[in-house]
Amino acid sequence: MSVRFCGIELAHPIINGSGTFDxxxxxxxFGDTLLDEFPFAAFVSKTVTVExxxxxxxxRLWEVAGGLINSIGLPNKGLDGYxxxxxxxxxxxxxxxIVNVMGFTREEVARLVAAFAEREEVAALELNVSCPNxxxxxxxxxDPRETAALVTRVRPLxxxxxxxxxxxNATDPxxxxxxxxxxxxxxxxxxxxxxxxxxxxxxxxxWLGGRxxxxxxxxxxxxxxxxxxxxxxxxxxxxxxxxxxxxGGDAADVLDAGATLxxxxxxxxxxxxxxxxxSRELESLDRGQARPPDETPKQ
Amino acid sequence: xxxxxxxxxxxxxxxxxxxxRCEYGSYVVxxxxxxxxxxxxxxxxxxxxxxxxxxxxxxxRPFLPRAFxxxxxxxxxxxxxxxxxxxxxxxxxxxxxxxEELWLAGPFGVGFAPPxxxxxxxxxxxxxGIAPLAIWQDELGLDATVLLGFRDAAHAEGxxxxxxxxxxxxDGSVGHRGLVTDLLIxxxxxxxxxxxxxxxxxxxxxxxAVRALCAERGVPAQLALESGMACGYGACFGCVVPTRAxxxxxxxxxxxxxxxxxxxxxxxxxxHG
Ligand SMILES: Cc1cc2nc3c(=O)[nH]c(=O)nc-3n(C[C@H](O)[C@H](O)[C@H](O)COP(=O)(O)O)c2cc1C
Ligand code: FES
Numbered sequence: 072m073s074v075r076f077c078g079i080e081l082a083h084p085i086i087n088g089s090g091t092f093d094x095x096x097x098x099x100x101f102g103d104t105l106l107d108e109f110p111f112a113a114f115v116s117k118t119v120t121v122e123x124x125x126x127x128x129x130x131r132l133w134e135v136a137g138g139l140i141n142s143i144g145l146p147n148k149g150l151d152g153y154x155x156x157x158x159x160x161x162x163x164x165x166x167x168x169i170v171n172v173m174g175f176t177r178e179e180v181a182r183l184v185a186a187f188a189e190r191e192e193v194a195a196l197e198l199n200v201s202c203p204n205x206x207x208x209x210x211x212x213x214d215p216r217e218t219a220a221l222v223t224r225v226r227p228l229x230x231x232x233x234x235x236x237x238x239x240n241a242t243d244p245x246x247x248x249x250x251x252x253x254x255x256x257x258x259x260x261x262x263x264x265x266x267x268x269x270x271x272x273x274x275x276x277x278w279l280g281g282r283x284x285x286x287x288x289x290x291x292x293x294x295x296x297x298x299x300x301x302x303x304x305x306x307x308x309x310x311x312x313x314x315x316x317x318x319g320g321d322a323a324d325v326l327d328a329g330a331t332l333x334x335x336x337x338x339x340x341x342x343x344x345x346x347x348x349x350s351r352e353l354e355s356l357d358r359g360q361a362r363p364p365d366e367t368p369k370q
Numbered sequence: 371x372x373x374x375x376x377x378x379x380x381x382x383x384x385x386x387x388x389x390x391r392c393e394y395g396s397y398v399v400x401x402x403x404x405x406x407x408x409x410x411x412x413x414x415x416x417x418x419x420x421x422x423x424x425x426x427x428x429x430x431r432p433f434l435p436r437a438f439x440x441x442x443x444x445x446x447x448x449x450x451x452x453x454x455x456x457x458x459x460x461x462x463x464x465x466x467x468x469x470e471e472l473w474l475a476g477p478f479g480v481g482f483a484p485p486x487x488x489x490x491x492x493x494x495x496x497x498x499g500i501a502p503l504a505i506w507q508d509e510l511g512l513d514a515t516v517l518l519g520f521r522d523a524a525h526a527e528g529x530x531x532x533x534x535x536x537x538x539x540x541d542g543s544v545g546h547r548g549l550v551t552d553l554l555i556x557x558x559x560x561x562x563x564x565x566x567x568x569x570x571x572x573x574x575x576x577x578x579a580v581r582a583l584c585a586e587r588g589v590p591a592q593l594a595l596e597s598g599m600a601c602g603y604g605a606c607f608g609c610v611v612p613t614r615a616x617x618x619x620x621x622x623x624x625x626x627x628x629x630x631x632x633x634x635x636x637x638x639x640x641x642h643g
Binding site: 090091092093096097099100101102104105108117125126128129130131132133134135136137138139141143146278280288289337339340341342343344347 | 376378379380381382383419425429430431432433434435473475478597598599600601602603604605606607608609610611612616617619622637638639
C-alpha cells in the first residue's frame, strides 16, 4: 500500500489530522509500544504559531450526534518552544514529520515557513489557513485571492513541499484550492472543522469557552467527501482527504473521490489505534490502485 | 511525576466482557475482565464505551467514550467501575448486562501519591466520586479514614463499595445531615493537622470546599478532578483545567492533582453527562 506523496515515500496512505494526535503525550500514556506500532504513515503536528498560545478557556468540547464540537484554540508552545522542545522528540518518530503552521499575518506565516525550511527533520509544511488575517480581516483560506497572496509570499522560502489545509467554511473551497495550486502549493488537505455551536443546557449561553467551535467526526463525513471530490476534480496536485473517517471503507471512499492520502482525526479519540485498524481494513478491501493525481479528470 | 503513579496503557482499545453488574441504590457497578491489561494505580482512569449500540441514544449520542476512575482492580484481572446513569453515555453503560462487552482503553493518567510518613490518610468522597477512593482504600488498608457524602439514602447505598465509612447526606436520611466537609472538619479537629493527608474526589463544589479548607489549615490534599474528555491520552487538548501553572491536560497531568496547584477546584464545564 506504499504511496508517494510530494516526493515523500510513505508506507501506506493513512496519516493523522493536525491537532488530533499528540505523539509526545501518547508516548507518555502508552510508552514505547507506540513507536513500534506507530499508526500513521507520516505524522502531522499540531498547529504551531509564532507566539505561544494557552488556547481557549474551557469548556472546550461538546459531543453532538456522531461527532463533537471543539474550541481548543490552538494551544502551542510557539515557534521557539516547538523548535527547542517538540521538534527533537518528533524527529525520533519512525515516520516523516509534517509541521502544521498558522500565522495571523502573512509575515508571521513567512517567519514560520522560513524557520522550518532549514530543519532537515521536517519533511513538509502544512499551512493552516483557517484563521483571519488580522491585516485584511479576511479568513486567509476562505478567499482565493488571500490564499494566493499567502502562498505566493511563502513559496520562495522553502523547497520543502507546502500543503495548504483548506477550510470548509468557504463559499468555494475548490476555487481556493485552485488558487493555492496556481501560486505554487504542492498539495492541499481538507476538510478542517466546520463551524458549529452548542448552548449550555441551563444558562442558554454558548457552552464552549470560545463560544463557537469546529465540528468533526462521523457527522461531517458526507460533507468532507463532497468537498474532497470537488477539490480533486479541480486541481492536479495531490489531495489529503479527511473528515469523519472511521473505517477502511470510509478511507476508500476518500481515495476514490480523488485523494492521495487520508487523514484520521476524531476517530483516534474513540480508539487510540484507530488508524492501525483503518489501514488494515483498507488493505484488505479489494480495490483497484488509487488513481494517481495527474490522471484525475479536470473540470 | 513518579512512575509508580502511572501504569502505562497498552496501545489501542480492547474489547472486554462484563462479568457482573450490580446495583447499589442509585449506582451501578460494572465488573469486566481485562486480561490483556496491566494492574492500574489507584486514581487512574479508563475510557469506556459499549461495544455494541454506542450511539443512537438520546440526541443520537453517545459518540465518544466516557472516562471512569477505576473503582477496584482484583488480582484476577477484574476491573470494576461505578456509574450513575445521568446522560446518554452513562445510561447506555448502565444498561449493559453480564455477557455484553465494553471497549476499554487505559489505564490513563496519574493516580494518588502515598501519604508522607506519619500522615494519616483521610479519604473524602462525594457521590459517584467515591469510586477512586475504594481502590485507594484497598491499597492503604483500614488505617485510612473514609468520609462520604451523598444526596439522599438511595445514593448513600453506594457507600457499600468502601469499608467503614462515615456518612453525611444532604437530607439527613443517613448519617450526618449536612456536608461531608463538616465531617472532615471534625476529623481534622481530632487529628493534628500536621499528621493528616487528604484525598478527595467528588462534585466540584465539594472539592472546592475541601481545597479551601485544606489550604487554610495547611493540610496536604490531592484531588481527583473531573473534566470533559474526548480521548483520555492527551490527543485532543479538550480536558484542560486552569491551574497556577496555566491550563493542564487533566487526562495527562491528572486526574489527581495536588490541591496546591489549583486556585479553585470549580472547573468550568464539569458535571455534563
Ligand atoms: C480537537 C481537535 C483539534 C484540532 N486541531 C487542529 C489544529 O491544531 N490544526 C489543524 O489544522 N486542524 C485541527 N483540527 C482539524 C483536524 O485536523 C481535521 O481537519 C478535522 O477534525 C476533520 O477530521 P476528523 O473528522 O477525522 O476529525 C482539529 C480537530 C479536532 C477535533
Ligand atoms: S481528554 Fe483529550 S487531551 Fe485530555
